[in-house]
Amino acid sequence: MTIRDANHASDRIYGTGPPMELTYKPDAADYRRWLLTDAERTVRAEEERLTSGEEDNERV
Structure with missing residues (x-):
């Protein structure tokens, strides 16, 4: 008997609910x-950049 690892991409494609991209709404946080x-x-x-000594001296 083999244990199947979770495959989140497959679950989103073949799952019963809508894909996350359609249901996710970002908020202020x-x-x-x-x-x-x-x-x-x-x-x-x-x-x-500053600690590596690659400072750009030509920048104004």
């Missing part, structure tokens, strides 16, 4: 989380 994630990613990339 989602937008806030996305903005914070993007800001953290930008700060981390800038921090890495």
